[in-house]
Amino acid sequence: MRTEADVIVIGAGPGGSAAAYYLAQEGFDVIALEKSHFPREKVCGDGLTPRAVRELQLIGLETPREDGWIPNKGLRMIGGGHRLEFPWHDLESFPDYGLSLPRAAFDHKLAQHARAGGADVREGWFVTGAVRDERSGRVTGVTAKRTDANGRKVGEEVTYSAPLVIAADGVSARIALGLGIERKKNRPIGVAVRTYIETPRDTEEWMEGHLEIWDGERGASNLLPGYGWIFPLGDGTANVGLGTLSAKGMPPKLDHRALMADWLEHSAADWEFGDQVGDIKGAAIPMAFNRQPHYVPGLMLVGDSGGMVNPFNGEGIAYAMQAARRATEAAVASRAATTAEQKEAALASYARMMKDDLGGYYTMGRVFANLVEHPSVMRLSTRYGLASPLVMEFTSRLLADVYEPRGGNWADKLLSALTKITPAA
Incomplete structure (x- = not known):
């Protein structure tokens, strides 16, 4: 069994599979080690914004409805006595639709796509440590050690280099x-829980x-x-969750x-939910x-391991x-260096690229998190913010991170400027 490669990727979720695909397409010998066996369940909302759909387009993964991909028009927001629908914006940089697909199927399709692109994706390998x-x-x-169908580690430890x-x-x-x-x-x-529930509005x-979301008395x-x-x-069914x-x-x-x-008892009767499918x-x-x-x-570090949510x-x-793309760019630049x-x-430039891409926006997100921890801010935002078309024109772009980075309308230009001037950390 071959245990040496140009790149070892740990994990074959979205970040790992995308990295394996991109690197293989650039001619790198890639081994990706996934601890589970596909298909495997993952706690997730299963919803993809246009930003995520664009990433699927960049790796050339087809998303036909007959394969289970469910397109959506946008976000419906409910709160403060308001019920408003915000279609995905018609932008040059992003598609005008989102998608839904259970993560068990989603991750499996990505891993298969990485294999088809030339990566050696190995299931049932639990990485125990770095060398x-x-x-x-x-x-x-x-x-790494092999894992059986129940996730138990078996056999001797193997070193991949x-x-x-x-x-x-x-x-x-x-x-x-x-x-360290x-x-x-x-x-x-954040902390999130989710399950699947039958509904006629699937x-x-x-x-x-x-x-x-209320803690106890409303x-x-x-x-x-x-x-x-x-x-x-x-x-x-629908993916139903809370975070x-x-x-x-x-x-x-x-x-x-x-x-x-x-929340479901008080706020979702119109979905006519039936039986729950699986555990929470x-x-x-x-x-x-x-x-x-x-x-x-x-x-x-790519994805959740680097706190990239x-x-x-x-x-x-x-x-x-996105991090997988940037990692590949850095690897290609390193290979070309003399x-x-x-x-x-060139390899170290990966960290700088990620901060350039997302650092300002994530700093704004930290400010947002501190604000919304105050119940009064949440109350005012839902009651009055949702009622203002001008505020929501900007806020819908901000929350979804789907805006035109160059040009666009006033909301796109303002958000683009804010992310550039806000310091990354």
Whole structure:
């Protein structure tokens, strides 16, 4: 069994599979190690904004409806006595539609696409740690064990070697932690729960968000920072979930399953929900670059392992795939360099590119997280903000991170300017 490559990718979720695909297309010998066996379940809302759809287009993955991809027109927001629909904007830089597909199918399709693109994607390999050069400390590979269908590690540990390792191992960030790359405690973190519920409105063409989540008795002082969602899946069910946000970097001590039950009882009767399909599952959501640096010699962090989730809306797929693109660009530049110093500088440019791309926007997201932790701010925002077309013209772009970076209308220009002048951190 071959254990040496140009690049070892840890994880075959959206970030890992996209990285494996891009690198293979550029002629790199890539081995991607996925601890599970596809198809495998993942806690997620299953909804893709136009930003994520664009990333799928960039890797050439087809998304026909007959394969389960359900398109949507935009966001329906409910809160403060308002019920408003915001179509996805007609922009040059993004498609004018979103998509929904269960993550069990989504990740499997991405892994298959990476294989078809030339990457060696190996399922059932649990990466146990990074291998470092004893003298320089540089990451030179990983150790891994096989896993069986139940996720149990079996057999002897195997060492995989490569000049570059990409850690796309999710929120656990085991490899980063093993290297001493700790989570920043001053960055927001979310907690989300979701399940699948039968509904006759499974072909609805809107992603629905409920902006009022109450902790116990329904009153202004009990309004939580977060939202509930209902994303139709076209198979007789919808992905139904709820997430809350903590600006202080510690997961909120809330019973999220109870919160979801209360929200559904009071706010979603029009969906005519039937039986629940499967258990309610939860996960932490690392946001706003809460783990850095994104590059240490020989290793890049991609996606959730680097805290690359949008603090405004909890989306992570688009940013993990964007990071995969940037990682590949850095690897290509390193291969073209002629000296060891130039090669290393090219790899290190990955972290700078990610900050240039997202740092300002994520800093704004940190400010947003601190504001919405105050129930009075949430109450005023839902009651009065949703009622103002001018405010929502800007806010809908801000929350979804879908705007024209060059040109566009006044809202696009303002948001583009704000992200550029806001310092990255």
